[in-house]
Each structure stands twice: as structure tokens, then as C-alpha cells.
Amino acid sequence: MTQLLELLAKNSRLSNAELAILLGKSEQEVADEIEQLEKSGVIKGYTTLIDRAVENPNLVTAYIELKVTPMAESGFDDIAKFIAQYDAVKSVTLMSGAYDLGITIIGENLRVISDFVARHLSTIDGVISTATHFELKNYKENGILLCDEENDERGFVSP
Amino acid sequence: MIDYDKIVTEKARSIKPSGIRKFFDIAQQMDGVLNLGVGEPDFFTPWKIRQKAITVLEKIKTSYTANSGLLDLRRSISGYLDRTVGVKYEPKDEIIVTVGGSEAIDLAIRACIGEGDEVLIVEPCFVCYAPMVQLANGTAVTIETKLENNFKLTAAELKEKITPRTKMLILPYPNNPTGAIMTREDLEPIAEVLRDTNIIVVSDEIYSALTYGKDHCSIASLDGMKERTILINGFSKGYAMTGWRLGFLAGPQPILQHILKIHQYAIMSSPTVSQYAAVTALEECDADVQKMVDEYNIRRRYLVSAFNSIGLPCFEPEGAFYVFPSIKSTGLTSKEFCERLVYEKRVAVVPGDAFGECGEGFIRVSYAYSLRNLKQAVKLIGEFLDDLKKEREGK
Incomplete structure (x- = not known):
């Protein structure tokens, strides 16, 4: 999967402007790519992951x-x-x-x-x-864990 | 009663606590701090590596290894260095497996530096070099890199600090805290300065796997430089294996034979389970590393753009997982900025001067955090800047 698709699969609410920054592309390039993906049927829609x-x-x-x-x-x-x-x-x-x-x-x-x-x-x-x-019980859907809270176990460690 | 001050040496007592440590102590006392100060990956160690460790434990491979490390691991490291930086090292006597990159740095300094020797330290940099030089009775000589040179070391800056006593140059690229890298073109003039000297380079390449858009280049791969370079790397950053405590150094046998003695007496051998797992890391996990690099790259682009747009100019880093925006426009020192930010907005970042005086006026922000956390932090930092602005206008 391209990085664009991976980002959208995780969060389809990202705007073209945001995607452009994250991918290091222009907004127009992102818009064109998405249009192409929609036309060719790779992108079927934009849904919400509901638990x-x-x-x-x-x-x-x-x-x-x-x-x-x-x-x-x-x-x-x-x-x-x-x-x-x-x-x-x-x-x-x-x-x-x-x-x-x-x-x-x-x-x-x-x-x-x-x-x-x-x-x-x-x-x-x-x-x-x-x-x-x-x-x-559903543990994971669309590659996203449903059951675990984000838990940062890293301490304040440094020399 | 026992007088501990008389027990502990003057030298140990005179070592200053690191600037990161001091700042963490403040942040640690507070609840709900969004901490962008940590220098370790937020990714988990790839599952293949963890699985290998479990298998090794089941098979009870828990005794010491050879002092310089498992031969299989040294072979894998040799292959890894050949394919990533194009330098061939003999597994038998040119590679030693260490307890993290940190031990490797300590070993290189202890073996080479003594009374009166000068060690060139390129700042801003990781906080451990100067104290270790101090412990070895050497003299740390700072070379300050500049924003206008993208925090790269230049030949002129290097030449200016070389004296007859200069024995070692510590070259920390990709750089913590700036994220700067040195390309082959940047390194060539440095190598040219060093070729006729008797100066040994300690090249700390712990972030080598994490570069964006350009491949990492090791100074050891330049003509005539392998013989005057101790290359240091490890598994903590690239493979997200901080707690496994495993690194290595590679360099000329005539130096390594003496380094090995220090390692033998001090450590015996590096952690066995970690060593077996590290073979899996080097042989099977390129794709896992690439995935992490892609994700870091996305966050890097976001942060550079976000800091620039909220008015903290940010140089574009090409390596590691830090951005190093300038906070000079706020009129605060790095320490004031960071302390107020953590007290007022509960966001922890590290003051730039913790990495050397020339880091004053900057802050180090780690992007070893999810995009969601980064966005939240930028929002809060933006609010903090607005508060500061109102404060200034109110006066």
C-alpha cells in the first residue's frame, strides 16, 4: 500500500493540505493522486471506525x-x-x-x-x-487495536 | 561517622548532572505531562526479535558469550556494515559487542585518552562525551556548529581547534539533538584535514538507520579513514531495542585489542539473550526498520511545518528523531522556555543548551510519539506562544 493509502486508511479525515505536509508533496499532487485512486476504484469510500x-x-x-x-x-x-x-x-x-x-x-x-x-x-x-x-470480543479492526489504551511506558530516562 | 565526601573522588564529585536529567526531574514530579523529551523510539521491538529472545530463553542459552560477543553476531555486524556503509570489518578482531552504544563510547575514550589529551567534541551533541573525557583525565574541547551551516561540522571549524595535543575527534552524526547529518560531500573535507594527522575519529552513528531522503554515510568509508576511525553503532534507535542494552564498536585491531581488555574486566560479555536477538534484527528486520523510518519521516515533515507555521523557525533535520526549533523570538532562554512550558502547558521538551552552550536559543523536540500526541503538543505550544505574546504586549 502506498503511504498515502496507509495514512487515509488510518485517518480518512486528514485534509489534502495535511496529507501534502506529511508526505512531502504539493496539495495538488495529493488531490490528483486521490482522484485517480477514486476513479480507478481503489478507494471505495471514507468510513469511520466505530467500536x-x-x-x-x-x-x-x-x-x-x-x-x-x-x-x-x-x-x-x-x-x-x-x-x-x-x-x-x-x-x-x-x-x-x-x-x-x-x-x-x-x-x-x-x-x-x-x-x-x-x-x-x-x-x-x-x-x-x-x-x-x-x-x-473484537480486539482489532482495520489494523487498529480496539481494546488497548495508548499507554506510554517509557520513563523519564536519560543520562 | 563515615565521611562520604572523603570517599568519593573529587573527579566524580565534580561531574555535573546532565541538563536533560535536571529537566526531567522537574517534569517527572508533575501529573499528565505530554512528554516530548524522551530519546527512545515509541515503536515496539519488532516481534521477530522478541520471538527470538523467547526461543533463546526456552533453550536456556543464558551463559556468557565470548568476551567480544557471539561470533555469529559479529559476522552479522560485519555483513551489516559492509552493506550499509560499505566498510569491511573482520569479525574476529575488528568488532566488539558492547552494552549499548554508551559503553562503546566509554571504552573508546578510556582506551585512548589520558592526562593532557584533547578531545574535540562537536556540539550540540549527546550529553555523555565530555563527562567521560573528564573521567579519563582528558580535556574536552568544544567545536560549536552553527545553524547557518545546518549544524554540520566544517573543515575550517575543525582546523581551528586542532592543537598538537589533539588526540580524538568525536563525530556525532546523524546528530542528537539537531537531526543534522553529514553526507559524503560534507565528510570529505573533514577527512582531508585528518588524513595527515594522528587523530582518531570516534564516529557515533547510533542513529544511522534513521535518515530521511539520503542514505547515511560513515566517515570510515572514505579513503584512508577506516584506519583512523572507531565506528560506534547499536540496536537501540534503529531497531527500537533501547532496553536490550546492545551496541558495538568496529575499528583497527591494534586499538581494539586493548579496548577488549577494558570490556573484559568491566563487563565480561554483553547480554547473551540480547545478542542472539540482535542477529535476527540484522538478518531479518530490514522491512520493520523501513516501516519505522517511513513513519518517523511523516512525523518529521509534520513537526517542521508546524513549528515554522506557529513562529518557531525550524531547520529541516535529515536524521535521528528530533527537531530543533529556535525559540529566540520569544526572548526567553531555552531553560526559561522549557520550564514555563511544562508548568503552564504540561508539555515537556528539552532545553537546547543541555547539549552544549551553542544549543542556547533552541529546544529539542522528539518525534518518537504518535502523530496525535504531536498535534496536541503543537497546539499547546502554540497557545503558550500566544500567552507570551500577550504578556509582552501587556507590558
Whole structure:
């Protein structure tokens, strides 16, 4: 990843002027580079990293493994896109190995999630089986530690 | 009753506490200080290195090593120096592994300096050289570098201070506290002055891995200079291994054979676990170091720009992890500035004169801190400057 992308991945609120200073480039160069990255689809958007457990301790996150029969022509694409339409679904990924689609869902409580799996996911044509795992604690997301406070253990040491 | 003043030598009693130390003692007594004074990396030692240490402990490799260090480590150091500064050292008798760069400095001075010998010390610089020269009964002779020369040593400044008694030049680049570096072009005239002399150079290159935009150059790599240079480096800064206490010196065998005796009697051998881990550092961690360098570079650009924009002119450092802005416009001395800043805004930086008289009028700010902390500190320093301005206008 370029340094520009690394900086934005950590803090997408940095302005072009700030990025220019940090990278030793002109503001125009930064603006051009970002525009190019947006156009080519490398940058899909600018989001906020939220620790949902702090924002609402009752929220439940589940990771669901889905076994699916691929369809003629479209393979897994149509089912994946169908599932991705639900607002509650935060991510959909095609996986190699023991199952096909990995899905992350966030719900108000356990009941909401199990209802969603029973009523919406299991019933989709082509879905063979589901296995739901509930998240207990999130330690790191997008490369950022969620659980540790910044703690400087260096003392006032000098000769 | 025992009279301790009669026990401790006059020489030990006459050593002054370092200016950093004195200032830290003030800051340490206060709560919630945003401390930009520390001279050690905020990064963790790369995981591969720590893992190696754990494995070494599990395998109970905890006895002494050879006095001059594990042969494997000396080989790695030899390879490292060859690939980074292009100088070949024989692992067998031209390299000694020491307890940090600090011990290496002490050894070089103790082995070479005696009564009446003059040691040229390029200031501003790290605080340990002059006291160590003093302990060795030598005379520290200061060479003051100047902002207008980007704090580089010039041949003219060097020549002016050389006398028949001059025995050693301590060359501290990349420099703590200024962040100045010496390129090959800067070093060549210095080497030219030294080539016909019997002066030994102690080149303290502890920050060599941390340069920005230009590669580090060692004076030992210049024609005819390896034979008159003791090169000092270590793992503390580049590999974020301060607490592992490991460094090394490399230089001519006829000097090192005597240095080794002092090291043997005083230390025996450097920490064994650290030595094994250091092999991993040199052989496998280039990418980790590069990542830290990139991050430091981002912070460096931020601080230079930020200090210039709040009205503290800041020379652009090309190495180490310090910026050295001028505070002359405030009318305060470095000490006054730093003391008031810590009392009034709870931000700790180090007064420039702690690194030599010519550091007066500057402050040393370390960027071994997260960008978030640096931004917060700059904001508070900006507020402090506004307060000072109001104060001046009110008068």
C-alpha cells in the first residue's frame, strides 16, 4: 500500500493540505493522486471506525458460514449480491475451503440475528446449510487495536 | 561517622548532572505531562526479535558469550556494515559487542585518552562525551556548529581547534539533538584535514538507520579513514531495542585489542539473550526498520511545518528523531522556555543548551510519539506562544 493509502486508511479525515505536509508533496499532487485512486476504484469510500461494543453494548455481531450450490452461469455472484442487499449484512465474502460465503451481520440482539438466519438466509434457493458464530470480543479492526489504551511506558530516562 | 565526601573522588564529585536529567526531574514530579523529551523510539521491538529472545530463553542459552560477543553476531555486524556503509570489518578482531552504544563510547575514550589529551567534541551533541573525557583525565574541547551551516561540522571549524595535543575527534552524526547529518560531500573535507594527522575519529552513528531522503554515510568509508576511525553503532534507535542494552564498536585491531581488555574486566560479555536477538534484527528486520523510518519521516515533515507555521523557525533535520526549533523570538532562554512550558502547558521538551552552550536559543523536540500526541503538543505550544505574546504586549 502506498503511504498515502496507509495514512487515509488510518485517518480518512486528514485534509489534502495535511496529507501534502506529511508526505512531502504539493496539495495538488495529493488531490490528483486521490482522484485517480477514486476513479480507478481503489478507494471505495471514507468510513469511520466505530467500536460498536462501546456505542451500544447490546448489539450482537455474528459471522455466518454459508454452504451454497453455485448457479449455472453466474456461479456464486447472484446469491452473494442478493444477500449483500440486506442492511444488516456488513460484509459478504466468497471463501475457499469448508464453506462458500462468509457473512458478517450486526443485530440488536440474538433473537434478531437468529430470525434473520432462519427466515432470510436459510430460505434462499441454493443455500445448503448455515453455521452461525457469535462474536464475543473484537480486539482489532482495520489494523487498529480496539481494546488497548495508548499507554506510554517509557520513563523519564536519560543520562 | 563515615565521611562520604572523603570517599568519593573529587573527579566524580565534580561531574555535573546532565541538563536533560535536571529537566526531567522537574517534569517527572508533575501529573499528565505530554512528554516530548524522551530519546527512545515509541515503536515496539519488532516481534521477530522478541520471538527470538523467547526461543533463546526456552533453550536456556543464558551463559556468557565470548568476551567480544557471539561470533555469529559479529559476522552479522560485519555483513551489516559492509552493506550499509560499505566498510569491511573482520569479525574476529575488528568488532566488539558492547552494552549499548554508551559503553562503546566509554571504552573508546578510556582506551585512548589520558592526562593532557584533547578531545574535540562537536556540539550540540549527546550529553555523555565530555563527562567521560573528564573521567579519563582528558580535556574536552568544544567545536560549536552553527545553524547557518545546518549544524554540520566544517573543515575550517575543525582546523581551528586542532592543537598538537589533539588526540580524538568525536563525530556525532546523524546528530542528537539537531537531526543534522553529514553526507559524503560534507565528510570529505573533514577527512582531508585528518588524513595527515594522528587523530582518531570516534564516529557515533547510533542513529544511522534513521535518515530521511539520503542514505547515511560513515566517515570510515572514505579513503584512508577506516584506519583512523572507531565506528560506534547499536540496536537501540534503529531497531527500537533501547532496553536490550546492545551496541558495538568496529575499528583497527591494534586499538581494539586493548579496548577488549577494558570490556573484559568491566563487563565480561554483553547480554547473551540480547545478542542472539540482535542477529535476527540484522538478518531479518530490514522491512520493520523501513516501516519505522517511513513513519518517523511523516512525523518529521509534520513537526517542521508546524513549528515554522506557529513562529518557531525550524531547520529541516535529515536524521535521528528530533527537531530543533529556535525559540529566540520569544526572548526567553531555552531553560526559561522549557520550564514555563511544562508548568503552564504540561508539555515537556528539552532545553537546547543541555547539549552544549551553542544549543542556547533552541529546544529539542522528539518525534518518537504518535502523530496525535504531536498535534496536541503543537497546539499547546502554540497557545503558550500566544500567552507570551500577550504578556509582552501587556507590558
